[in-house]
Amino acid sequence: MAQARSLTQNPPQSASAARSDSWGTRIKTSILGYGLILPSLLVFLTFFYGPAIFLAYIAFFHWNIFSANSTFVGLGNFLKLFHQPVFWQSLLNTAYYVVVLVPVTALLALALALLLREGLSRRGGGISRAFIFLPHVTPVVATSIIWVWIFNPQFGLANTVLHFLHLPALNWLESVHWALPSVMVYTLWHSVGLYTVLFLAGLASIPRSVIEAATTDGAHGWRMFKRVFWPMLGPITFFVVVLASINTMQTFSQIYTLTGGPHGGAGGPAFSTTTDSLLIYQTAFLYLHFSLASAMSIILFILIMTLTLIQKWVADRFVFYR
Amino acid sequence: MRNAFRLRTLLLIVLPVLFFIPIYWTFVIAVGYHGAAYHLPPVWTPLFHWGPIIYVLTHTHWPRYVFNTVGITAATIVLVLFTSALAGYALAEIPFKGHSLYFLLVIGVMMLPQQALLVPQYVVLFHLHMLNTYAAMVIPFAANSSSIFLFRQFFKKIPVSFHEIARIEGVSTLRYIFRVAMPLAKPAVATSVLLTFIAAWNQFQWPLIMTNSPQIQPIELALSHYMQTYEANWRELASAALIALSPILIVFAFTQKHIVQAVAGGDLNAKD
């Protein structure tokens, strides 16, 4: 608004525009700046900030995409949501999924990073890192296909391995108990490379002198880890845990793909893999309960925003990986 | 000590192989004989029967899906480069009013939880009559925070005199950005192209929600439908998956170092 007003008061063509150092040039500079940011700004506003604000609106209204009528229902959508057992089930599933998967992912990533750190100085170390990272960039549906087959109770590799280890065979994706862990296995495979690379960046930022000093003191193996790596990796570990939580909480594609089809529709069997993102998807786009889905989205939004802000705070305080 | 060293060396070879097995297997099944998927113990050597892949590419709608994905990916990359170069330049060089507010907006987008926004995003696309269009697959991803920051970072390293001489010579800012600043920020261009390529090529949930038209659906979405219909037809399914996978694998093979570094230093909000 201030821009528009000063424009009319001080037309840039007037003789005084140039002399007061400011208005003419500053407005011209600003107009150029706005022109340059306009394309990205429009995208952000239309497809991200607009919807974020709109979300709050539809969550508090009884609202239908196909009709113009909407009535304010306050917390009505939320109350309705709380009466749905499947909502609580999805929260429970999500919590289970996150609480088990995140620590396992972080630990495995840390172990892989420590292993790769030594390997990187040797020939072929970069290739090892590339192979562990590769799954992260693969398309989820394409790679889920092969995992569906790996988890096949009759012919799958998973049971072949169990058989080899003299363990009982499992029903994997078709079992109420093992479906979600199966998804976890896939997600671990798909994402651990990302966190490994982040840990590697954290390890690379440890000053060489610190490691050398510890080596001279005779520290290696577990002692080295306890005395040097673990304290130095504190911030990045926290960062990885929060980032992994944010990402796992929003897992959708692999659950949809792995548990879809003949396994009782996505989220099955018996809602055992129905997590929050999946329930939002189904509520909105299968059953067209947009208001209900919005209420769920807001809960998820608040949960994740809290985590994100914590992550941002940590990242700003310890910018160690750049 | 020696044993520990050997164990580590062994793990350094075995673990990467384990991670690669699922991808390798997709290949084995796709080019294997019919029923290879059900063979026990599993068959490990590829037979190089290219028949199924050729069949999928010639007798089904897959060329269309490949075309869709290629088009969507290419368009997204071009637009991301365009918007990021402009915005990155503005953030790096131009002290416009509201500079810091825009900076915050760009950071903020990275923080918004994607899963919680899908419902209102659908409604917005519905009202813009964008559902079931190519535009819906491309335009929402035509601007990208990490690319903007990347460009900003590289533009800041360019000497001020480079732009000043252009001003003196009557070269417009746009021309300067595309002819001088962008070519000098090649690493930023490369990283943006790679990260956008991966993200756009792997799109699944967005098209799943925003389109139900087989005319526009990209390969991942088509795969998902295909999977539910022909679950038993493993060879064709694996062939289709391989078609979706190959471009990623090929690009990764040549640029893995760059991608790994880009992810470690740049795109920290990579979604699962």
Add this chain to the structure above:
Amino acid sequence: MASIEFRNVSKMFGSQRVLAPTHLGIPNGEFFTVVGPSGSGKSTLLRLIAGLEVPSTGEILFDGERVDNKPAYSRNVGMVFQNYAIYPHMTISQNMSFGLEAQKIPKAQINQKVKEVAKILEIDGLLAKRPGQLSGGQKQRVALGRALVRNPRVFLMDEPLSNLDTQLRERMRKEIRLLHETFQITTVYVTHDQTEAMTMADRICVVNGGEIQQIGTPEDIYQHPANIFVAKFFGSPAMNVIAGRLVPYKETLAFEPEHDPERLSPLPADLAARGREHVLDGPVFLGFRPEAVGQETSGTAWEIPFVPVTIESLGSHYQIHGQWCDQPISLSTSIRPVRERHKVLNLLIPWTDVHWFYEDGSRINFAAPVRVRQEA
């Protein structure tokens, strides 16, 4: 080609003044150097002419026509930056034609012009190369060439030689000067190097602290520095400046140096008479150049004691650094000095070679009328 005029031009960055209100006239075809220490505002002056900065007050005119409200490109100036600002990803000919292409000039015409200028600058063999393959001197020529192809009205150079080694710098100095004689384009040349300013300029403008100290020909500036800053800025070693007072002495005046008050130096009668008009019993600064010592003179000379400490031989002449009590003194002489350190010598400086400055540093001009401030 154009004349340049500053009318009351000043520049503020926020609340910080980088250029005090300035009046300035540069006639058509002049080679004008602006010299001063870093942060003196000399680059700002140049950037104001180029249009890279907008003046906070005042007007800038080219050939009597106002340009300060016009964008940089419409002023048609050619500029050479310290880092040359040659685009590393383009070939030399692309670099030289980039600006012309933006103005939609026909390709053939651009090519011809680029070739023509390249030939004059002897870089026609480099046109297809990239800047990375060029030496510093060659880059320098390319930067000049890029400015020349546009037939600029005014040539602006911002420390263009400071990235070159000494030998090359001297050669380029001559070449730029020669180029100027060929094309006769009004040139404003900014440098922090007094030798560069001296050897190249038709006129020199000395800037310090955002204010113009003096404008004049090199001889003018050297022989009649307007103040102590200018006096010390030019010449190497710098002018010796000694603080003291003028005190009454018998019938005449004497100089009483601050660091050695016992030693009164009586002024010759004519100087004393005029000195009395300007300063009576007040603090002054006396200055003399290192090479003024021992010069033959028809008049009287100022005699001071001197203890040499170090002697530097430069082949053609010697630089002797020493002291008068605690006051450091430098001399420059072509006579081989006796290598006897710490022996007190008597120096003779002709009074005609002594420069006089007021307490505030400005020159006491004995020919000019008495300063108002001093009368009061």
